Amino acid sequence: MKKSGFSLLEIVIAISLAVTIFIPAMNMFSTAGQAVYKTRNFSFANSVARRISQRLMVMPFEDIEEVPLPGVALCDAPDGSFFGPFFNNTASSAGLRRITQVDMPEFYDYLERYNFRYSLSVSNVSFGDGDEIKSVGILITWNETDKAMMSRLYVYVPTL
Amino acid sequence: MHETKEKFYELTAELLREDGVLPNRPTWIKLRQLVQAFEPELLQSGGWSDTHLLLLALLKTAERSPERVEFLSKVLASVTTKTPDEEFILLLKQLSTDDLAKSLFPCMYQADSRGSAAVYLAARAALHLAPEAFQYFLCARLWSQTDLINLSFLVRPNEIHNVCAMLEKAAETEQSAINKEAFSEFRYILFNQSSQQPLLPDIEPSTAPFAEQRQTSESVVPAQLNVKPVATLSQTRRTVTPALQQNAPHKPEQPDKAGLQFPPELVRLVETNRTVFLIIFGLTTLTLLASNFSGWLISDSAPVRSQAEATKIPSHWVDSSSRELITERDLAADKDYRMGELYLTRDKYSEALILFEDALATKPDHIQALYRVGYCRLNIKDFAGAKTSLEKALKIDPAFRHTNLLLARVAIGQNDNRLAEKHFRLELELTADPMIALEYANFLQNLNKEDEANDLISKFQALYPERVLVLSQKPEIKEEQEQQQ
Numbered sequence: 001m002k003k004s005g006f007s008l009l010e011i012v013i014a015i016s017l018a019v020t021i022f023i024p025a026m027n028m029f030s031t032a033g034q035a036v037y038k039t040r041n042f043s044f045a046n047s048v049a050r051r052i053s054q055r056l057m058v059m060p061f062e063d064i065e066e067v068p069l070p071g072v073a074l075c076d077a078p079d080g081s082f083f084g085p086f087f088n089n090t091a092s093s094a095g096l097r098r099i100t101q102v103d104m105p106e107f108y109d110y111l112e113r114y115n116f117r118y119s120l121s122v123s124n125v126s127f128g129d130g131d132e133i134k135s136v137g138i139l140i141t142w143n144e145t146d147k148a149m150m151s152r153l154y155v156y157v158p159t160l
Numbered sequence: 161m162h163e164t165k166e167k168f169y170e171l172t173a174e175l176l177r178e179d180g181v182l183p184n185r186p187t188w189i190k191l192r193q194l195v196q197a198f199e200p201e202l203l204q205s206g207g208w209s210d211t212h213l214l215l216l217a218l219l220k221t222a223e224r225s226p227e228r229v230e231f232l233s234k235v236l237a238s239v240t241t242k243t244p245d246e247e248f249i250l251l252l253k254q255l256s257t258d259d260l261a262k263s264l265f266p267c268m269y270q271a272d273s274r275g276s277a278a279v280y281l282a283a284r285a286a287l288h289l290a291p292e293a294f295q296y297f298l299c300a301r302l303w304s305q306t307d308l309i310n311l312s313f314l315v316r317p318n319e320i321h322n323v324c325a326m327l328e329k330a331a332e333t334e335q336s337a338i339n340k341e342a343f344s345e346f347r348y349i350l351f352n353q354s355s356q357q358p359l360l361p362d363i364e365p366s367t368a369p370f371a372e373q374r375q376t377s378e379s380v381v382p383a384q385l386n387v388k389p390v391a392t393l394s395q396t397r398r399t400v401t402p403a404l405q406q407n408a409p410h411k412p413e414q415p416d417k418a419g420l421q422f423p424p425e426l427v428r429l430v431e432t433n434r435t436v437f438l439i440i441f442g443l444t445t446l447t448l449l450a451s452n453f454s455g456w457l458i459s460d461s462a463p464v465r466s467q468a469e470a471t472k473i474p475s476h477w478v479d480s481s482s483r484e485l486i487t488e489r490d491l492a493a494d495k496d497y498r499m500g501e502l503y504l505t506r507d508k509y510s511e512a513l514i515l516f517e518d519a520l521a522t523k524p525d526h527i528q529a530l531y532r533v534g535y536c537r538l539n540i541k542d543f544a545g546a547k548t549s550l551e552k553a554l555k556i557d558p559a560f561r562h563t564n565l566l567l568a569r570v571a572i573g574q575n576d577n578r579l580a581e582k583h584f585r586l587e588l589e590l591t592a593d594p595m596i597a598l599e600y601a602n603f604l605q606n607l608n609k610e611d612e613a614n615d616l617i618s619k620f621q622a623l624y625p626e627r628v629l630v631l632s633q634k635p636e637i638k639e640e641q642e643q644q645q
Contacts, residue, residue, distance in 0.1 A: 018446075026453055042480045069488070070471050115470050121491060123499040127506055135498040139491070141477060150477035150486050154498060156505075 038144060041114060045140040045151035048074065052082050052118060052138050053155045061159050064122055064134050071119035071141060075099045075111040082118065114142045132159045164198045172215055176247065182218065182254045195219045210239045211248045224258055232263035240267055240277035243363050249284045260287055271301040276310075276361035283313035283358035291315070291323045295330045298342045308342075310358045312349045320350050335432045493523035500532060509536040527556045534566050543573045559590055565599075577607060594624045602632050 006014075056064055077083035077099060085096040086104070097103045099111060121137035133156055140151040171194065175187040182188055195216065208216065213235045221228035232255070239248065252260070264287065267278030289297070297311065315323050327343040334340050430437060477486045500515030513536035519529040534550035537543075547570045553563050568583035584600040587593075597620040604613040613631055621629050 022450070026450070045480060069491075070473050073470070121495050123495055123502065125499060125502040127508075133502045133505065135495075135502055137491075137494065137498065148474040148477045149480050151480045152486075156502070 049138045049140050049153040066122045067120040069119045071117035074116045075108045116142045192219050214251050229262045240274040252285045269300050273363045276307050277363050279307050279310040283310040288316045289314045291319050299339050306359045306361045308346050308349050493519040493526050497529050509539045527553050543570045546570045594620045594627050
């Protein structure tokens with residue numbers, strides 16, 4: 001009597017077909033997905049550098065100092081650094097928000113996971129009579145899979 | 161009363177020892193007379209065995225009468241709850257086929273051991289069903305192996321092939337996998353009937369039915385069968401089922417022995433749409449696998465590092481824009497280079513030169529520093545030094561912007577006009593900059609190549625109509641004008 005069901009050959013062919021379709025599809029997802037992560041990190045690093053550069057323009061000239069590598073972590077940044085506190089939407093200290101596990105848990109986890117840090121490479125030239133210029137290299141570093149990434153932004157800050 | 165009962169027992173034993181059809185046996189008349197004479201007393205006294213009750217039913221009621229069917233049904237309902245004795249079966253065989261069919265077949269629908277006992281009794285009584293009836297009996301409830309074997313005795317030997325063919329045909333259109341399985345198994349049993357006699361099923365003393373098996377209630381099926389003969393079971397069975405479902409309140413309170421049971425509608429829905437459900441299940445599984453797998457693939461699994469690892473300076477970084485490798489040496493060279501740029505903002509070429517050369521000492525192939533060294537040396541009239549530095553920059557990147565322009569100026573400073581022309585042309589090939597074109601045209605004009613200069617100006621004027629490109633006056637004309645003044 002003829003039995004219904006699948007033969008071994010049919011199963012092998014079906015699995016081969018599924019794998020043939022599945023793996024390239026997954027690679028496509030993988031490539032696209034990783035590109036999304038990289039772009040997000042790149043954009044974030046640029047926005048961090050821009051935020052630092054804007055702060056440099058308004059902060060006292062003598063306060064612009066070298067921050068050597070490996071730099072300062074953005075999460076748990078100490079008070080007085082560029083990211084401690086992160087923002088304050090109120091007029092009082094009650095509205096201060098720091099990048100800590102308590103205040104901003106998701107943002108904190110993201111920064112800690114990728115180890116986002118900033119460094120400043122400062123060169124100071126004095127031309128006499130109070131005419132000074134600082135060249136500041138803003139270096140944002142982070143870890144992406146097995147790579148150490150860096151985004152650089154250079155700004156010139158003259159004495160005001 | 162006691163004597164009458166004793167007399168009844170005695171005559172019954174004698175009747176069962178006799179041969180032939182019951183009504184033709186000598187003792188039958190005596191028994192009948194006894195029952196008719198003492199019927200109320202006999203019936204009021206209890207303690208009758210199943211065999212005696214059956215005999216009373218036969219003696220008291222007329223053949224094929226509804227009263228007999230009703231009486232027999234009650235007796236059989238009681239008998240099917242226990243193991244029937246051989247005496248009872250012998251007497252049962254004496255019943256007419258019609259009486260047996262009407263009283264016994266409804267019991268066969270019972271989904272519990274009562275149904276099994278009824279099939280066994282039917283098999284022992286050598287009852288036979290019409291071939292088309294088997295399909296509906298098999299669909300009526302779940303059948304154990306013993307039941308199916310006993311049911312096979314209800315097929316007339318000469319109708320086995322007919323029944324098999326009908327079941328095979330029915331299986332093709334049957335949606336329920338359970339029914340298909342029952343058809344298949346029954347056919348197999350019919351073809352390979354190994355048992356010579358019916359098998360006694362496991363009979364439970366209690367009357368608890370297997371709850372919720374897709375089967376019959378006690379009240380409706382006998383009623384249906386009372387009206388229609390066995391041969392018409394096929395037409396009635398389908399219409400009976402909804403009625404049975406309406407009578408469902410008679411469900412036993414006893415715990416379900418079969419464990420978790422699903423509503424029959426749900427089971428039927430799943431069975432009839434099995435392919436669709438399989439496809440949905442497969443697709444869902446694949447989707448879940450794919451989403452999990454892709455999630456794992458696309459997740460940027462940057463490991464959470466310890467504090468020591470997090471603060472460790474790597475040997476190099478990857479530039480997020482250019483994807484070039486950056487080392488600490490590059491960063492140090494960049495710092496000197498940027499500082500040199502600061503001096504250039506105040507045209508302090510000598511100080512800037514020192515810093516650019518410092519950058520080159522750290523990183524000899526720093527192309528911007530090489531270019532700036534050439535620029536500074538050109539401005540401090542060190543044409544040879546400028547040329548060397550700029551040519552090094554060109555070796556690293558032949559398309560580095562303005563390097564050829566500076567080399568052209570160096571050549572002019574060294575009075576090498578042909579070389580200057582060559583570098584001007586190379587620069588213009590790289591960048592169609594109107595200001596460089598104007599500088600080159602002025603150079604050509606100074607070499608008395610006014611036509612070439614005008615052609616060049618015309619060409620770039622056409623390219624940049626919004627710009628006004630005018631050749632500067634020749635030095636001689638300037639001098640004449642100054643003398644006249």
